[in-house]
Amino acid sequence: MGTGRPHPCFPGAGFRNGWTAAPAPLMFFPMAARPQPEVLPGIGVKPDPTASPEHGYLVICWDDPVNLMDYVTHVFQAVFGWKKTKAEAHMLEVHTQGRSVLAQEDLEKAEFYVHQLQKYQLHATLERAGQ
Numbered sequence: 001m002g003t004g005r006p007h008p009c010f011p012g013a014g015f016r017n018g019w020t021a022a023p024a025p026l027m028f029f030p031m032a033a034r035p036q037p038e039v040l041p042g043i044g045v046k047p048d049p050t051a052s053p054e055h056g057y058l059v060i061c062w063d064d065p066v067n068l069m070d071y072v073t074h075v076f077q078a079v080f081g082w083k084k085t086k087a088e089a090h091m092l093e094v095h096t097q098g099r100s101v102l103a104q105e106d107l108e109k110a111e112f113y114v115h116q117l118q119k120y121q122l123h124a125t126l127e128r129a130g131q
Contacts, residue, residue, distance in 0.1 A: 056130070057110035059103040062123040063094050075120040076102070079113060104129055 061072075069091055076087035080102065093100035102124075103113055110126045117124035 056128055057105055057107050058101050058127045058129050059105065059110050059113045059117075060125050060127060061090070061094050061100050061102055061117060062125065063098045064123050067122060069095060072122065075117065075122055079116045079120070 061076075072091045072094065073084065073087045076082055076090055077084060080087075082090075090100045090102060102117075103110065105113065107126075114124045114126050
């Protein structure tokens with residue numbers, strides 16, 4: 001190694017002895033392709049002939065031990081614009097059965113309702129109809 005020449009395996013090894021290192025080559029690698037989700041046909045899943053694809057999502061409210069019945073009734077009236085009797089019927093269904101399907105809508109509208117219910121601190125989810 002005392003010759004002052006760079007070692008062939010290390011191109012920049014002679015830099016201290018006045019040698020200038022060759023610029024490193026720029027390497028461009030193609031980005032990896034995004035994998036497409038695999039969609040398998042539903043086995044044992046029967047499509048609901050009455051549900052249209054536009055209205056294929058259920059808005060479900062779940063029971064919780066925190067909110068009072070009057071408050072839940074008020075929230076249903078505020079979010080859905082229901083009369084008190086309909087809101088109370090759904091509130092009682094949530095209370096006695098643990099959940100109530102409040103609406104069947106397209107995805108965007110169902111997400112809107114779920115977010116509105118969650119804004120009022122209710123436990124609400126959406127499910128695809130027919131599952």
